[in-house]
Amino acid sequence: MPFHISLDGHTDLAARIYRQLRDGILDGRLRSDERLPPTRELAGELGVSRNTVAVAYERLTAEGFLSGQVGRGTFVSADPMARTGRAAPAGAGLRPAERWRSLPAPLGADRQEPAFDFRVGVPDPGLFPLRTWRRLVSQALRPSLLPPSGYADPAGLEGLRVAIARHIGAARSVRANGEDVLVTQGAQQALDLIGRVLIEPGTRVAVEDPGYPPAGRLFASLGARVAKVPVDAEGLDVTALAKGTRLVYTTPSHQFPLGTPMSLARRTALLAWAERNDAVIVEDDYDSEYRFSDRPLEPLQSLDRNGRVLYVGSFSKTLLPLLRLGFLVAPASLRPALRQAKQLMDWHGDLVTQSALASFIDEGLLARHVRKATREYAVRRDRILAFVHDELRDVLEIIPSSAGLHLCATVAPQATVTVDGVVAEAARAGVAVESLSKYGGTRGGLVIGYGMVGADRIDEGLARLGACFSAARVS
Incomplete structure (x- = not known):
């Protein structure tokens, strides 16, 4: 070299x-x-x-x-010799802005690989149709794909934007065409673009509590004054929104992490509140592709008549996180600024991957994959529900949920265990499970994911988890 x-x-x-x-x-x-x-x-x-x-x-x-x-x-020489690492200077005199020093360590920085991984947020890579994807990537690597200028539209490949609009229109009733869609590197980049365009230092932003921590951290890093708003059985409590709030981040279709959907009455109230207060709603349609019962309610975006909602989605849970593919549907008034922000950030995404995904959607392969994966995840989900009902019914109470890749269970009032004790015992037993308190709120409980534990191994993992409850009991 x-x-x-x-x-x-x-x-x-x-x-x-x-x-x-x-x-x-x-x-x-x-x-x-x-x-x-x-x-x-x-x-x-x-x-x-x-x-x-x-x-x-x-x-x-x-x-x-x-x-x-x-x-x-x-x-x-191949002979062993003393070697020293080479690193950039420490820069002892340099400091990031204050808001960056107050943020916690990045999520996943300490992510290990336990024997049984019941953590949330990751689909089973074994279900991903890798052979089909290789074929589509190979097709995408053709000279005609390369843009004449060497660069492409910051909003993403037109064919993919059209395919996404058609897909979310059919699957989620989102009102959009290809021009309304901006392709991003996952949902997190979509949130970052929104923040760059709408947030100034001191802007009041509301997030759900409990909720998705990276969203609040991102908005705080941009200088926003982030307030946590409680969530109840119907979703985000609109009456708790503070006056002067300019942006509300919510997960109405499958609230993260509780899993409950926002009621239609609450959705209507939130839209009306946004109109009265000249606010923007960021609707993160998190993890709603996998649905096991009940028909989904209309997204806020499809109920919105005044252009107050920005709709964010991701293919990380339906395909693979490593593909880093997401999208943003925005009102026409914000699209020019969002495209400008995208160009300034990374110009445009990976056109090969975007082309492959466009073909994956157009050939009906995404819908087929979701159907197949939903059947597999349903088996795992049912095993967890049965286990909690049969073995832990005096300890855990499942929060009703009809979609997604995890279940949330609160600790029963009469239980004689501590959540932290169970999580610690599980870690020693090679089982990774997360405390609900990690995501905020005041309720004690566990968040149990089933994306990374196959049906052939889930029973053993649950048995180990059950033993941890016995070991963590307090007198």
Whole structure:
């Protein structure tokens, strides 16, 4: 691989070449068995005599850093030697803005791989049609895909925007065409774009409590004054919204993390409140593709008649998080600014992946995948419901939910266990499960995901979890 060597100055050039090559070997930039350029080639690149480079190579060889192989060239020695890591300067005098110092560590920074992973937010990668996806990616890698200018529309590939509009129109009754859709790198980037366009330092923003922590953290990082609004059995409590709130973030179709849908009366009240208070509603249609009972209520976006709702969706839960594909449906008045913000952020996303997803939707493969995955997740969900009812009915009370990849259960008033104790015991038993308190609110309970534990292993994982309740009982 190319290796940068600086020869500023005119003294002892061989020593300079020696030191920089040696440092590159010690800090790992030049790896064991990596081939160095011939002395004549490197001398030509550096503008020095061949003998100067040869002297440096000979010294490195004598010290064991390099080895010569007749007929093949000069290579970094494979012999073990003390190597040091190479890192950027610590920058002790630099500090981020105050609002960044107050934020907690990123979610997933400490994510491990337990034997039984009941955490939320991740679909089963084994259900993803990888062979089909490879075919679609291969088709997308064609010359006709490349835009003439080398760059593309910040809003995303037109074919994908049209496909998404058609898909969410049929599946969720969202009122949109291709021009209304902006393709993003997951739902989180959609929220970031909204924040960049609508939030100024001091803007009042309301989020659900309990709710999705990254949303509130994102808005706070942009300078917003974030207030948590309680959620009850009907969804976000509209009467608790503070005067002067300019943006409300909500998950009405499948409230995160409780799983309950927002009632129609509450949806109507929220829309009316937004109109009276000149506010914007960000509707995150989180995890609603997988539905096991009940017909979904109309999204806020389809009930909105005044252009107050921005609709956010993601394919992370239906396909794979690593694809980083999401979308945003916005009123016409905000689209130019959102496209501008998208261009300033990353210009545009991966056109190959976008093209593959457009074909995946157009060929009916997304709908087929969702149907197949829903059947598999239904089996896992039913096992958890049966287990809680049969083994833990005196300890946990399931919160009714008809969609998504997790269930939420509160601790019964008469229970003699602590949630933290159960979570700790489960971790020791190789079972990862999350406390409801991680997402806010005042109720104690567990959030149990089933995206990462297959039907063939879920019974053993639940049995281990059940044993943890016995071990965590307090007298």
